[in-house]
Amino acid sequence: MYFVSGTRLRLRSLWFLPAFMKSNNAVIKQLKITGGFAGGKELMDKGLVFWTLTIWEQESDMKVFRISEPHRKAMQKLPDWCNEATYAHWLQKDKEFPEWSFIYDKMVAEGKVSKVRNPSEKHVSKSFPPIKWKKTGRAF
Numbered sequence: 335m336y337f338v339s340g341t342r343l344r345l346r347s348l349w350f351l352p353a354f355m356k357s358n359n360a361v362i363k364q365l366k367i368t369g370g371f372a373g374g375k376e377l378m379d380k381g382l383v384f385w386t387l388t389i390w391e392q393e394s395d396m397k398v399f400r401i402s403e404p405h406r407k408a409m410q411k412l413p414d415w416c417n418e419a420t421y422a423h424w425l426q427k428d429k430e431f432p433e434w435s436f437i438y439d440k441m442v443a444e445g446k447v448s449k450v451r452n453p454s455e456k457h458v459s460k461s462f463p464p465i466k467w468k469k470t471g472r473a474f
Contacts, residue, residue: 335425336372337393340437342445342462344418345382346452354415358384360404362474368402370395372429377471383418385465387437389429396423412448418457419448431473434465 345354358376365371370391377385390396399405412419422445426432432440442460447453456462 335427336429337390337396338424338426338432339386339388339390339396339421340423340441340445341384341386341421342418342441343384343386343412343416344454344457344462345384345415346417346450346454348382350415351382353411354384357404357408357411361408364402364404365399366474368395368399371399373431373473375431375471375473377434377465378467379470380466383462385434385437385471387431389426389431393423413451416448416450417452417454418462419450420445420457420460420462421448422446434468434471438465 345351365374372389372391374388379385420441422440424440445460447457450457
């Protein structure tokens with residue numbers, strides 16, 4: 335079984351995009367060298383929404399990554415950068431990427447909201463719209 339982690343982040347302003355992208359690129363470099371990382375992908379959606387999916391050999395591998403730099407530093411900035419932040423974890427039998435529509439459904443049904451300083455109404459209720467731009471993604 336593989337451990338899967340999905341996130342949905344919405345930046346509250348275009349102003350935060352350069353810093354977010356710089357941080358995101360550093361985190362992706364970190365992912366690629368982290369033990370137990372089996373694959374990942376991300377998607378930029380309409381309205382400054384960013385989706386990520388990472389697949390791990392085991393949950394403990396993801397937890398080591400989560401508290402390591404530069405990911406930990408990025409997580410400290412998200413409450414200011416984002417007005418919506420949700421994540422979900424699950425187990426699956428293989429390391430194939432699920433479809434984005436599956437990830438959206440999982441996030442709405444089972445996702446947990448993270449703390450943000452300026453939450454939108456959609457953040458609290460997890461009533462965000464389905465993914466629209468499916469061609470703006472990449473695997474890593």
